[in-house]
Amino acid sequence: MATKTLxxxxxxxxxxxxxxxxxxxxxxxxxxxxxxxxLNKVLENELPWLDSEVLLTNSPAAQAFVAARLDQLxxxxxxxxxxxxxxxxxxxxxxxxxxxxxxxxxxxxLLLALKPKGIDTLFFSAVExxxxxxxxxxxxxxxxxxxxxxxxxxxVIAPFWAIRAGLExxxxxxxxxxYQDPDTGKTIRVQREYEAxxxxxxxxxxxxxxxxxxxxxxxxxxxxxxxxxxxxxxAAKRKELDDLLIDL
Numbered sequence: 001m002a003t004k005t006l007x008x009x010x011x012x013x014x015x016x017x018x019x020x021x022x023x024x025x026x027x028x029x030x031x032x033x034x035x036x037x038x039l040n041k042v043l044e045n046e047l048p049w050l051d052s053e054v055l056l057t058n059s060p061a062a063q064a065f066v067a068a069r070l071d072q073l074x075x076x077x078x079x080x081x082x083x084x085x086x087x088x089x090x091x092x093x094x095x096x097x098x099x100x101x102x103x104x105x106x107x108x109x110l111l112l113a114l115k116p117k118g119i120d121t122l123f124f125s126a127v128e129x130x131x132x133x134x135x136x137x138x139x140x141x142x143x144x145x146x147x148x149x150x151x152x153x154x155x156v157i158a159p160f161w162a163i164r165a166g167l168e169x170x171x172x173x174x175x176x177x178x179y180q181d182p183d184t185g186k187t188i189r190v191q192r193e194y195e196a197x198x199x200x201x202x203x204x205x206x207x208x209x210x211x212x213x214x215x216x217x218x219x220x221x222x223x224x225x226x227x228x229x230x231x232x233x234x235a236a237k238r239k240e241l242d243d244l245l246i247d248l
Contacts, residue, residue: 010084014105015075017220024113036081041157042108043086049164050104051093053202054223055188056181058098061232062224066100070219073106099222107204107220112159121211123163124170131166160203167201176200194238198225 028035058066094101111119124131179190179197190197199205207228208217218224226234 009081010087011079011081012087013077013079014102016078016102016109017073017106018076020106020109020113021076021078024109027113038157039080040083040086042112042159043082043090045158046108046160047086047089047093049160049202050099050204050222051097053199053204054093054097054099055199056190056197056223057096057183058223059226059229059232060098061229062226063098063100065229066103066219066221066224068219069216070100070103070106072216073219075102075106097223100219103220104204104222107208107222110217110220111163111203118212119163122208123206124166125211127170131169132162134169135162135166163203167203167206171200193225194227194234196225196227196234199223 025035028038090101090104093099094104114122120131176189176191178187180187189200191200192198204222207224208220210216226232227238229235
C-alpha cells in the first residue's frame with residue numbers, strides 16, 4: 001500500500017534587523033502566540049493593504065537605494081513558514097511595485113514590535129494635539145473598534161487599524177489630487193511634492209529616515225519617490241528648487 005507523503009509547509013528566508021526580531025519574539029512569547037501562525041493571519045490582512053497603498057511603482061533607482069540602505073543594518077537571517085498563496089501574493093506585489101521584500105518584512109516587524117511612543121513618532125509627529133483622542137472621538141461608534149474586546153477568541157487580526165484610522169482623520173489637511181498612473185492607466189489620488197507625485201501618506205508609504213534614535217530607517221521603506229534618491233534627475237531638480245527658495 002502506498003504511503004502518503006506529508007508536504008512540508010514552504011518557508012522563506014528574510015534578513016531582519018536584530019533589535020526588531022528580538023523585541024518581536026519577546027512580545028509574541030508574552031502574548032502566547034506562535035510567530036509564524038500569527039504572521040500568516042497578519043499577512044492575510046496586510047498584503048491587500050500593501051498593494052492598495054503603494055499605488056505607484058518604485059523606480060529601479062529607488063529600489064536599489066532602499067536595498068543598499070537596508071544592507072547597512074545589522075540583520076539576522078530568519079526562516080518563516082508561510083502559506084504558499086501568501087508567498088505568491090507577496091512576491092507578485094513586490095515584483096509589480098518594485099518593493100524590496102525584506103524592506104517590507106522589516107517594516108512590518110518594526111510596527112508590530114514598537115511601543116506606542118514609537119508609532120507616534122513615525123506617523124504623527126507633525127500632528128497638533130493628541131491623535132489618539134481624535135481617533136477615539138471619530139471611531140468610538142465604529143463596530144470594528146469593539147470586535148476584539150467583545151470576542152477575544154475570534155479576533156480580527158488588523159494590527160495597524162488604529163494607525164490607518166488616525167491617518168485618515170488628518171488626510172484632508174495634507175491635500176491630494178487626481179493623477180493618471182502611466183503604468184496602469186488608472187486614475188488615483190496622490191500628493192504632490194517637489195513637482196513630483198507620491199502616494200498618499202499611509203502605513204506603507206510614510207517615509208522613514210532618522211526618526212528613531214538617529215537610526216537610519218530608509219531601508220525599511222516600501223515606496224521612495226525619486227526626489228529622495230541621490231543622483232537622480234528628480235533629486236537634482238529638488239535641489240534646484242531648494243536653492244531657489246533660499247535665494248528669495
